[in-house]
Amino acid sequence: MSRLTVYHEASPELPNKMLTHVEDIASTLASVGVRFERWQAQAPIAPGASSDEVLAAYRSQIDQLMSERGYITVDVVSMTRDHPQKAEMRAKFLDEHRHGEDEVRFFVAGRGLFTLHIDDHVYAVLCEKNDLISVPAGTRHWFDMGDEPHFVAIRLFNNPEGWVAKFTGEDIAGRFPRLED
Numbered sequence: 054m055s056r057l058t059v060y061h062e063a064s065p066e067l068p069n070k071m072l073t074h075v076e077d078i079a080s081t082l083a084s085v086g087v088r089f090e091r092w093q094a095q096a097p098i099a100p101g102a103s104s105d106e107v108l109a110a111y112r113s114q115i116d117q118l119m120s121e122r123g124y125i126t127v128d129v130v131s132m133t134r135d136h137p138q139k140a141e142m143r144a145k146f147l148d149e150h151r152h153g154e155d156e157v158r159f160f161v162a163g164r165g166l167f168t169l170h171i172d173d174h175v176y177a178v179l180c181e182k183n184d185l186i187s188v189p190a191g192t193r194h195w196f197d198m199g200d201e202p203h204f205v206a207i208r209l210f211n212n213p214e215g216w217v218a219k220f221t222g223e224d225i226a227g228r229f230p231r232l233e234d
């Protein structure tokens with residue numbers, strides 16, 4: 054089940070609230086400029102599926118997003134528990150960073166934990182299959198796929214280089230809960 058946990062940045066051990074209803078998650082995130090929607094990931098895709106397979110299965114949703122907001126690049130992150138680079142892949146996103154563009158991710162299988170640092174609050178969004186999240190450009194955030202990664206996410210970008218991150222150098226991510234396996 055998707056879940057949003059909200060904290061003050063100084064109190065990682067004491068959440069202010071935890072929400073599991075999609076409308077509550079969406080409205081709370083919308084109040085800080087983050088788009089969260091429940092889509093239908095109907096094509097049966099398993100973690101480990103190839104990018105071509107995923108892109109072909111979700112062509113119409115991808116085209117819709119691309120024409121809506123002018124995204125020009127799309128890729129796929131497809132992770133399994135036995136992925137040979139799972140530790141490196143996990144580490145890549147674990148520290149607080151920003152992107153120069155919106156972070157648009159559509160989960161078509163499995164789950165992952167996005168944590169957003171907005172003003173003096175921290176929003177931990179457990180995204181599951183069917184969830185679409187769009188985090189505005191410049192938002193401080195990190196992502197945990199866990200020790201046992203199991204997900205497929207489609208990523209959309211509005212620059213030709215795809216994924217480019219600027220790390221903040223802050224250690225805040227290490228103080229907040231990771232994804233539980």
Ligand SMILES: CSCCC(=O)/C(O)=C/O
Nearest residue numbers: 130146158165195196206
């Ligand atoms: C869920 S896709 C992999 C994570 C990612 O692209 C990112 O930018 C995390 O912050």
Ligand SMILES: [Fe+2]
Nearest residue numbers: 150152156194
């Ligand atoms: Fe990111």
Ligand code: NI
Nearest residue numbers: 074075076077
């Ligand atoms: Ni409700």
